[in-house]
Amino acid sequence: xxxxxxxxxxxxxxxxxxxxxxxxxxxxxxxxxxxxxxxxxxxxxxxxxxxxxxxxxxxxxxxxxxxxxxxxxxxxxxxxxxxxxxxxxxxxxxxxxxxxxxxxxxxxxxxxxxxxxxxxxxxxxxxxxxxxxxxxxx
Numbered sequence: 001x002x003x004x005x006x007x008x009x010x011x012x013x014x015x016x017x018x019x020x021x022x023x024x025x026x027x028x029x030x031x032x033x034x035x036x037x038x039x040x041x042x043x044x045x046x047x048x049x050x051x052x053x054x055x056x057x058x059x060x061x062x063x064x065x066x067x068x069x070x071x072x073x074x075x076x077x078x079x080x081x082x083x084x085x086x087x088x089x090x091x092x093x094x095x096x097x098x099x100x101x102x103x104x105x106x107x108x109x110x111x112x113x114x115x116x117x118x119x120x121x122x123x124x125x126x127x128x129x130x131x132x133x134x135x136x137x138x
Contacts, residue, residue: 030107030108030109031105031106031107031108032105032106033059033103033104033105033106034056034103034104034106035101035102035103036061036063036095036098036102036103036104038098039063039094039095039096039097039098040093040094040095040096041094041096043119043131045092045094045119045120045121045131046066046067046068046074046092046093046094046119046120047092047093047094047117047118047119047120047128048087048089048090048091048092048093048117048118048120048125049087049089049108049117050089050111050112050115050116050117050118051089051108051109051110051111051112052088052089052109052110052111052112053086053087053088053089053108053109054086054087054106054107054108054109055084055085055086055087055106055107056079056084056085056104056105056106056107057082057083057084057104057105057106058079058080058081058082058083058084058085058102058103058104059081059103059104059105060081060101060102060103061081061098061099061100061101061102061103062078062079062080062081062083062098062099062102063078063079063095063096063097063098063099063102064076064077064078064079064095064096064097064098065077065078065079065085065093065094065095065096066093066094066095066096067087067091067092067093067094068091068092068093068120069088069090069091069092070090070092070120070125072120072123076096085104089112089115092118092119092120092125116128116129119131
């Protein structure tokens with residue numbers, strides 16, 4: 001017997017980190033359900049988001065998060081079902097360890113003007129597009 005199909009169709013695509021697949025994405029409302037498929041270890045640096053703030057409610061599974069607030073001092077926190085992970089634009093982060101079948105309800109606020117996804121590399125914030133071009137030429 002095969003597993004049942006999800007209630008809603010999968011939409012969107014993988015995020016730039018390659019770790020998240022959007023399910024049930026509603027951009028007008030600024031929320032989505034994410035299935036986190038892998039830790040954020042594709043690149044060795046923490047990233048931020050281009051919104052003033054965002055938060056994720058852990059629905060299933062869980063993860064251990066590495067983060068810092070632009071000061072380079074890394075901390076970790078573990079999130080389980082029912083926990084909320086709140087982040088401002090200035091928080092650089094990545095998922096180090098992931099529980100199987102991790103799903104989050106993810107909300108985000110207004111865009112930060114002229115900002116895109118950035119990585120914290122060697123004490124400097126570098127746009128994802130610049131890292132992407134540099135790492136694809138290796």
